[in-house]
Amino acid sequence: MIISGHAVVIGEDVDTDMIIAGRYLRTIDKSIWVDHVFEDYDPCLAKKMNGAVLVAGKNFGCGSSREQAVVALKEAGVRAVIAQSFARIFFRNSINYGLYIIEADFFCEEGMTITYNSETAEITTENISCKATPLSMRMQEILLAGGLAKYLSTKVQDDDEDCSS
């Protein structure tokens, strides 16, 4: 899959409270999070999210297990997140929710157009090209299925068919 978007550059150790604050969690109306994404980090960022590829430093998504951090990014239009490293639960939540998550030592300027090829794990901009750490087969399968719900549904069906044949 080819994913493309404009770069929004953020710092390191950005925690899930920064992505979406605890005070906005008590709802199942996802549209509410779109306006408040990154509010405590930089209130101007929410407007830049639609069509963005986030480029972050190390340890992106540390802190809480709140899946709303991933949902808020997706709902706001973020196409992928590139970071030097990700916090474990955020990484897993992203895969489960179908958000492309790319681990790479990659830096670029704000606003540059970034293209990511998920088959070759290659990131390119106008003037740089960089190889990302490839996702494990397990992660790729879940991501390609469109998230854990679809992956498990298909998998259980396959298993059942195996049993009946």
Added chain:
Amino acid sequence: MKETLSVRILGGEEGSYVDKKVDRAYAHDGTGVQALEAFRNFRMKSEGVKNPEKISIIYDHIAPANNSTTANLQRHLRSFAKEEHLSFYDVGSGICHQIMSEGICLPNEIVVGADSHSCTLGALGAFATGVGATDMAGIWATGQTWFRVPKSIGIHLDGKLCGHAEAKDVALTYVKNLGMDGGTYKALEFIGEGAKAMPMEGRLTLCNMAIETGAKTGLFYADQTTKKYLQNHGVEEKMISLQKPENCDYEKEIYLDLERVEPLLAVDNRVDTAVPVSRYAETPVDQILVGTCTNGRYEDLQRFANIVRGKQVAVRTLIVPASKDVYRKAASSGIITDLIDAGCVICPPGCGPCLGVHMGVLGEGELGLSTANRNFKNRMGVGAEYYLCSPSTAAASALTGEITSPDSLLGGD
């Protein structure tokens, strides 16, 4: 070299992926609502929850509900839990990790909680880790999940704590040592003579903060302390298998001399910034919070009460017992009365204001001291500042109304 405890429990080589049945899974009112929504997206052949007897829903994050929106979300999840025959703990029962530690989770079990601090239960020798809502929904649907078997970091605890230094100060020390991502994708194994001598409440505190280094879990080996603790919570002896620490193949080892640990504060919106309390001495404080899954246990309340008993706190002070059991014990031993007499406010068991949504949120420009595990910007009040500390530091500071080291107020020993 021998296998780490994580390898032994998960049964796979480090770095490999394993699919495992989960012995115990739980979600709270926050993640549970999201998990229920995710669960409804699963198109499984069997529609219901698999192994409902292993699944718990525990209301702790906003308990009781603070407004109609929260109340309605909680109403739906409560109905679902009852329909599916899940073990359900309503408001007032306490914090999910604490309840699970009180005779439910056992050594060698695989425990998954939909909350990042589920690593707390590694203190019992279980492999316990946190996940998000969709993962939890997957466990409800299938009874299992996948794990990547982590490499481990050995944290040797040597010597004995001195003065008024506590397990919380040890936790702030190792988090500072590793940094906020120093444990990412790893398990932390607490070993050595200092680990063996650590009481269960201290072990729970130490494992609780493993996630603050990015770790998947923190672990203590189940020993006589574990056995006695679980038996005191009604677990039969035959259910408790002990674990012997071996000279394991750790990716990294760090050594902490407990004698050199002093009362600490985590400041500046980062958990890995521990500095001696004395460095901030005499800074005025607006609120003290004693509680949360890090330090809301009976022993924490007791240490706090031993310092403030017979005196008056000089600043608003909230006490939040971590569970109903903790609350009951503190009530029957007289600690609650002592705390009320000293001017403290007792809140119902649960997470309290830790996540910044109700009951004790700070105002703009205020400074709080909290025995919690996170001091992220704006978390416990927009525009407020707060530092993390131990119950004894909270007590000394409550009496003076300003940041005060318990060693300076009460003497070092």
